[in-house]
Amino acid sequence: MVKLIGINKINIAVFISGKGSNLKSLIEYSKNKKSTFKVDLVLSDKKAPGLKYAKRYNIDFSIINYSKKYKAEKFALKLLKKKKINLICFAGFMRIISNKFLKEFNGKILNIHPSLLPKYKGLNTHEKVIKNKENYSGCTVHLVNSRLDSGKIIMQKKVKVFRNDTPVSLKKRILQYEHKLYPKAISKFIANF
Numbered sequence: 001m002v003k004l005i006g007i008n009k010i011n012i013a014v015f016i017s018g019k020g021s022n023l024k025s026l027i028e029y030s031k032n033k034k035s036t037f038k039v040d041l042v043l044s045d046k047k048a049p050g051l052k053y054a055k056r057y058n059i060d061f062s063i064i065n066y067s068k069k070y071k072a073e074k075f076a077l078k079l080l081k082k083k084k085i086n087l088i089c090f091a092g093f094m095r096i097i098s099n100k101f102l103k104e105f106n107g108k109i110l111n112i113h114p115s116l117l118p119k120y121k122g123l124n125t126h127e128k129v130i131k132n133k134e135n136y137s138g139c140t141v142h143l144v145n146s147r148l149d150s151g152k153i154i155m156q157k158k159v160k161v162f163r164n165d166t167p168v169s170l171k172k173r174i175l176q177y178e179h180k181l182y183p184k185a186i187s188k189f190i191a192n193f
């Protein structure tokens with residue numbers, strides 16, 4: 001186990017495809033002295049709006065062309081090695097990675113998903129939760145494995161679904177909890193590095 005004192009922070013790379021509100025919360029959390037990780041690289045598969053946070057906080061970022069997945073992953077791995085990244089955190093990253101890539105970071109890729117896994121894997125979770133009249137939903141931080149949203153669960157937060165919730169209102173509320181859960185789960189995970 002690596003003793004995390006002072007400057008010995010774990011370098012993380014955040015992969016995004018969208019708005020990047022989780023990226024923002026991770027960066028802001030990591031600015032705290034007590035944080036055991038540092039966001040050192042942001043990778044995206046497109047010109048994602050969330051890249052503005054990498055720019056704002058002066059963090060290295062790169063847009064990777066995923067039209068050829070093999071090439072894209074090879075390039076990503078090169079950047080990750082160059083920056084000595086110890087942990088990858090997917091935050092709204094909309095690509096399925098190859099087993100080869102997964103092996104390179106075996107056990108060291110996390111994802112955040114807006115449901116109480118193992119329920120509601122995949123897309124349109126909030127629509128499905130409301131359609132099924134669930135009383136609770138939530139968010140989950142889990143390890144990435146070769147199956148969609150199926151890796152070991154690190155932490156979850158249960159969130160009440162209100163009777164008048166729409167997919168939009170539920171998404172908005174759960175996202176607030178995601179922003180708190182993800183940094184906590186990363187800290188817990190790397191405490192065992």
Ligand code: GRF
Nearest residue numbers: 019020021022092112113114
């Ligand atoms: C979040 O709801 C996350 O759980 C899911 O994608 C969304 C990303 O939102 N995987 P943002 O880009 O972090 O705002």
